[in-house]
Amino acid sequence: xxxxxxxxxxxxxxxxxxxxxxxxxxxxxxxxxxxxxxxxxxxxxxxxxxxxxxxxxxxxxxxxxxxxxxxxxxxxxxxxxxxxxxxxxxxxxxxxxxxxxxxxxxxxxxxxxxxxxxxxxxxxxxxxxxxxxxxxxxxxxxxxxxxxxxxxxxxxxxxxxxxxxxxxxxxxxxxxxxxxxxxxxxxxxxxxxxxxxxxxxxxxxxxxxxxxxxxxxxxxxxxxxxxxxxxxxxxxxxxxxxxxxxxxxxxxxxxxxxxxxxxxxxxxxxxxxxxxxxxxxxxxxxxxxxxxxxxxxxxxxxxxxxxxxxxxxxxxxxxxxx
Amino acid sequence: xxxxxxxxxxxxxxxxxxxxxxxxxxxxxxxxxxxxxxxxxxxxxxxxxxxxxxxxxxxxxxxxxxxxxxxxxxxxxxxxxxxxxxxxxxxxxxxxxxxxxxxxxxxxxxxxxxxxxxxxxxxxxxxxxxxxxxxxxxxxxxxxxxxxxxxxxxxxxxxxxxxxxxxxxxxxxxxxxxxxxxxxxxxxxxxxxxxxxxxxxxxxxx
Numbered sequence: 001x002x003x004x005x006x007x008x009x010x011x012x013x014x015x016x017x018x019x020x021x022x023x024x025x026x027x028x029x030x031x032x033x034x035x036x037x038x039x040x041x042x043x044x045x046x047x048x049x050x051x052x053x054x055x056x057x058x059x060x061x062x063x064x065x066x067x068x069x070x071x072x073x074x075x076x077x078x079x080x081x082x083x084x085x086x087x088x089x090x091x092x093x094x095x096x097x098x099x100x101x102x103x104x105x106x107x108x109x110x111x112x113x114x115x116x117x118x119x120x121x122x123x124x125x126x127x128x129x130x131x132x133x134x135x136x137x138x139x140x141x142x143x144x145x146x147x148x149x150x151x152x153x154x155x156x157x158x159x160x161x162x163x164x165x166x167x168x169x170x171x172x173x174x175x176x177x178x179x180x181x182x183x184x185x186x187x188x189x190x191x192x193x194x195x196x197x198x199x200x201x202x203x204x205x206x207x208x209x210x211x212x213x214x215x216x217x218x219x220x221x222x223x224x225x226x227x228x229x230x231x232x233x234x235x236x237x238x239x240x241x242x243x244x245x246x247x248x249x250x251x252x253x254x255x256x257x258x259x260x261x262x263x264x265x266x267x268x269x270x271x272x273x274x275x276x277x278x279x280x281x282x283x284x285x286x287x288x289x290x291x292x293x294x295x296x297x298x299x300x301x302x303x304x305x306x307x308x309x310x311x312x313x314x315x316x317x318x319x320x321x322x
Numbered sequence: 323x324x325x326x327x328x329x330x331x332x333x334x335x336x337x338x339x340x341x342x343x344x345x346x347x348x349x350x351x352x353x354x355x356x357x358x359x360x361x362x363x364x365x366x367x368x369x370x371x372x373x374x375x376x377x378x379x380x381x382x383x384x385x386x387x388x389x390x391x392x393x394x395x396x397x398x399x400x401x402x403x404x405x406x407x408x409x410x411x412x413x414x415x416x417x418x419x420x421x422x423x424x425x426x427x428x429x430x431x432x433x434x435x436x437x438x439x440x441x442x443x444x445x446x447x448x449x450x451x452x453x454x455x456x457x458x459x460x461x462x463x464x465x466x467x468x469x470x471x472x473x474x475x476x477x478x479x480x481x482x483x484x485x486x487x488x489x490x491x492x493x494x495x496x497x498x499x500x501x502x503x504x505x506x507x508x509x510x511x512x513x514x515x516x517x518x519x520x521x522x523x524x525x526x527x528x
Contacts, residue, residue, distance in 0.1 A: 073361075081361035089495035091361070142493065144362055189494055260494065276437040279490060283433055286423075288361045292354070295425045 056218040060131065061151050066207060067135035068304070073146035073289045075215050081288060082222045083140065084241055085189050086175065086182035093184070098221035101181045101242065106226045112172070112247040115163030122226055126212065128161060129153035133216070134209055134230075139271045139285060139303045141235035146288040150230050152211035156204045159248075164200070168248035171203040172196075173229055173240045182242075190256050196240035197253040197267070198231065199312075207232055207308050210243075233305040235269040266322040270313065271303035275322050332399060339400055343407045346374045347414070364422045371415035376488065378408040379481050380505050387512040402458055405477075409455040416448050440490035447483035450476050475520065478513065481506055 072078075084094040087101075106122040131151055139145045159171065177193035179185040185192045202208065209230040212219055219225035224241025231238050237257050247253075257265035264278050273283040284296040302309050313321075327335075350370050353359050359366040382404040388397040419441075424430045435441050454474055457463070463470050485506055488499040510517065 077361035085494075144365070146361075279439060281434045281437040284430070286362060286364055292359070292363050292422060295427075296423070296430075 058131065058151050058213045058216060058218060061216075062130070062132045064132040064134040067133070067149075068137060068147065070135070070137065070147045072135060072149045072215070077289050078146060078148055078214060079220045079222060081146075083142075083236065084184075084222060084224065086184045086192075086194065086242070087222065088184045089189060094222035097183055098225075100183065101176075101221045101225065103221065103226040103242075106244075108227065108243060109245040110162050110247075111245070112249050113165040113168035114248050115165065116161070125158070125227075126153075129157060129210075131212070136209070136230060136232040137303055138230075138232065138236050138239070139299065141237055141265065141269065141277065141282075143277075143280060143282060143284065143299075144286040144288055145297065145299075145303075148230075149215055150209060150211040151213035151216065152209040152230065154206060155208040155210050155229065156206060158210055158246075159203060162246070162248065164248050167250045169200050170249045170251070170253055171198050171200060172245075172247040172249055172253040173243050174245035174247070175240055176242050176244045190260055194240060194256045195253060196229065196238055196255050197249075198238070199252075200248075201312055202231070202309075205309060205312065207305060233271055233302040233309045235265075235271060237265065238269050268313075268318075268321050270309075270318065270322075271299060272301060272318055272322065273299040274301075275319055327396070336400070336403065339403060343378070343404070346370070346411070350414075364418065367418045367422065368415065371411055371418055372488070375408060375411040375415050376484055376502055378404055378411055379477075379484060380502070380509060382408055383477065383481060383506075383509040387509060390512070406455060406458060409451055412448055412451055416444075419444075440487050443483050443490065444487045447480045447487065450480050450483075454480075475516065478510060478517065481510075 080095045081091045082094040083091065084098070087094040087097040107119050108122060108125060109119050111117045131153055133149055133151050135147060135149045137145055137147050155171075173196050175194040176182065177185060179192075198208065209232075211224070211228050211230045212226060214220070214223060219228065221242075224239075227243045228241040229239045229243065252267065255267060257269075258267050271282075276282050283299055285299050287294065287297050300306070350367065354363070354367070382401055385397040385401040385404065389395060420426060424434065435445070454476060457466065457470065457473060466473070485499060485502050488502060489496065492499055
């Protein structure tokens with residue numbers, strides 16, 4: 001029988017290897033202190049947790065009026081509790097493995113029904129955008145939620161710059177496919193590369209955000225660096241990470257979770273407390289960072305963004321188009 | 323393995339197994355009080371108590387095959403204790419759900435349970451396990467006679483339900499429940515004759 005030992009760690013007795021193995025537990029105490037004390041050791045070992053890679057401050061961003069008033073989830077939880085199967089299926093895997101991802105240089109291929117197809121350097125794309133901070137609630141299909149202060153720019157602006165043709169009805173996004181940088185892709189859990197898509201009017205909604213950072217810093221790799229989508233009224237899996245390709249299409253693209261389990265994960269995936277997942281209820285959500293005895297939060301229709309997005313689905317049967 | 327051990331040795335061994343069986347519980351409590359349960363503590367508690375419930379269940383089921391393999395009566399002496407620890411960790415698992423996940427609210431349960439097949443299955447398996455736990459004393463065993471053994475054959479069904487429960491709550495990555503399923507399959511293979519009798523009662527197996 002395997003007996004697990006408690007991992008009681010104090011900050012001054014860690015060794016570089018232990019840092020790596022226990023990065024989740026360590027980061028959750030007092031990350032900044034810890035990093036300050038041991039970063040040189042970790043850098044020397046080459047085994048530093050990927051949180052160290054972030055930390056570059058983003059200058060020049062405005063505060064968006066789309067932000068919600070809720071208190072953001074602590075940084076250590078936002079960066080250590082991630083669904084990013086490209087780095088492993090456990091919540092802590094991305095924080096441990098994402099340092100393998102090289103985000104500089106990064107280019108994005110733009111193709112399909114656009115007037116300006118091509119391969120664009122991310123730096124060049126960013127030069128043309130106005131960055132803003134938006135505090136959004138992220139609701140996962142697994143019935144938990146967190147509040148994240150994203151930094152990014154409007155997806156609508158980016159699409160306009162691509163000059164969509166009249167045939168462009170959908171926007172398809174693709175994540176990087178490179179098992180050397182994304183070791184989770186060595187296993188066939190999902191079909192790689194990860195693909196997500198929005199209807200054109202959803203993509204053009206002002207809430208749809210292309211995020212490049214969070215908490216005033218460049219995006220940590222485990223959160224989808226260097227460029228990810230954030231669609232706050234949909235379940236988290238729609239908000240695709242580490243985007244390398246954007247394609248505008250006439251027909252509805254095939255999307256990853258929908259392909260692997262279409263009965264459970266619809267194309268729309270709008271947050272909806274009245275439509276349960278086939279295996280669990282969606283009416284309430286565990287709040288990440290809340291106390292152990294706190295009651296679950298009631299899930300809001302469209303994750304609370306109904307005022308801005310309900311019109312997109314007027315007349316649609318949301319039980320059928322879940 | 324020694325065929326005979328003294329009563330004192332057996333008591334000492336039982337004490338060691340008892341304390342060892344409480345170690346996972348101590349770790350969970352330690353982590354809970356030191357805020358080491360991570361970003362989603364309720365989920366962490368669910369998984370850790372559930373994992374240990376399954377591990378103890380499989381360990382319990384391993385005792386009679388061990389007896390056969392080593393031709394020693396010793397493993398069977400620990401079976402009841404391990405079975406009760408299975409019940410202990412399953413009860414913790416249930417308590418986490420009832421108190422932390424559902425906040426003891428009947429409304430919440432009426433909403434969640436019908437929409438979650440894995441919870442229905444878990445509750446069914448737990449109620450059967452309760453029946454085995456309350457009939458586990460020597461006195462009741464004696465009074466029930468032959469029917470005790472029939473009742474306690476339910477443990478095979480409970481184990482299957484426990485593993486299916488794990489499969490049903492899993493999102494896409496079935497590696498872990500598959501390991502439990504394979505271990506259970508091996509343990510059930512040792513009971514092939516009994517299982518045959520249960521499912522094909524007409525066919526007398528000698």
